[in-house]
Amino acid sequence: MKIVVIGGTGLIGSKLVQKLGEHGHEAVAASPNTGVNTLTGEGLAEVLAGASVVIDVSNSPSFEEKAVLEFFETSTRNLLAAEAAAGVGHHVALSVVGTERPPGNAYFRAKIAQEQLIEKSPIPFSLVHATQFFEFVRRIADEATDGDKVRMPHVLFQPMAGDDVAQAIGRVAVGAPLNGRVEVGGPEQFRMDEFFREALASWGDPREVVTDPHAQYFGQELLERSLVPDDGAPLGQIRYRDWPGRNDK
Template identity: 80%
Template sequence: MKIVVIGGTGLIGSKVVAGLGEHGHEAVAAAPNTGVNTLTGEGLAEALAGASVVIDVSNSPSFEDAAVLEFFETSTRNLLAAEKEAGVGHHVALSVVGTERRPDIGYFRAKIAQEKLIEDSAIPFSLVHATQFFEFARRIADGATDGDTVRMPPVAFQPIAGDEVARAVGRAAVGTPLNGRIEIAGPERFRMDEFFRDALTAWGDKREVVTDPHAHYFGAELGEPDLVPVDGATLGEIKYADWLGSAAAE
């Protein structure tokens, strides 16, 4: 089965391509650096020819509110139109746990817009909502840094390994379209401030983590359940400490 992975050269996309290939599928990595641009439409028709499934794990180069909304709306419209022309039978998209609870967060609002376009199209679909990736923990800490301190809210946090996200996306792609969504999260639930306090210690990072209920994430204050699944999520098996040890050994 030919499966085209939009964003297929990125962190999650490259893992999805590799996993599908190991299971005998023709997995095609589609991204601007492979000649496929969903914003302009360049290379889309050629890449999608003969494809049964399209997976979209692409991301906006800018997280500024207007830019990220423009990216997901334009990219998704162009992609869905090309899929319709190519006769693609299943569209899979990676999104974020909690989008529907916090539409005031610009990035979440953009993902909601993307999902609505997918849901309103005639193409059968599956949405995979994931929590934050282990691989982005340092970036989250850097974004919350104020001088020598990292300001984090005392809210629930349940990150997941990128490998497990990729496997979940791959399984969704080769399964029957859900015409709905699944949620995936890591096996451990932390308080966000405590997670980063322990993580910085493990990294050998001397910055101090300060608990701040008013600390911002993507420009907004967070409530206790905003970043975690409510119930019924599929949980991964890889714990952060084990993942960090494996990453350090590579």
């Protein structure tokens, strides 16, 4: 079947296109790099012609509150309208575990707005809520840095490899629409401060990880289970210690 991947040249999208192609699907990468722009609508009608499924793994270039909300609302409205015109039968979107749990941040609120637009659309849909990616753990550490210290709360943390994220989305995309969501997470749970203490040591990073219950995670304090899936969620296979990119900079 023809499956269009919005954001198909990015981290998760490129993995999806490859995996779907390996399973015999016509997987088409759609992004501004390929002449498809969901903010302006450019190229949408052409790329969606004949598509059975659309997977949206695009992301906002800015996490500033107004900009990120405008990105997800505008791009999602344009995409859903184009899908309806093209007769697409399944809309799949990648979201984040914890978006609906208080307290929220600007990015989570923007993702909730995106999901609400999808849920109100007549197009059958599936939402995949994933935990944080291994590929972003260095950025998380940098965001939490205060001088020579990295401030982290002692809450649960269950990151997963981008390859496992793509695998989970692909399985959902080729199945029947859920008209709901599924959560996916990494194969191991950690305490966030302990995970980063070990990670920085393995990187040879001299920063000290300090346990701080009021540490901010992209503008919000975390509760015990803010970032982990509910019990029984499907889990990825790749452990952080076995992940090939663990020590990449």
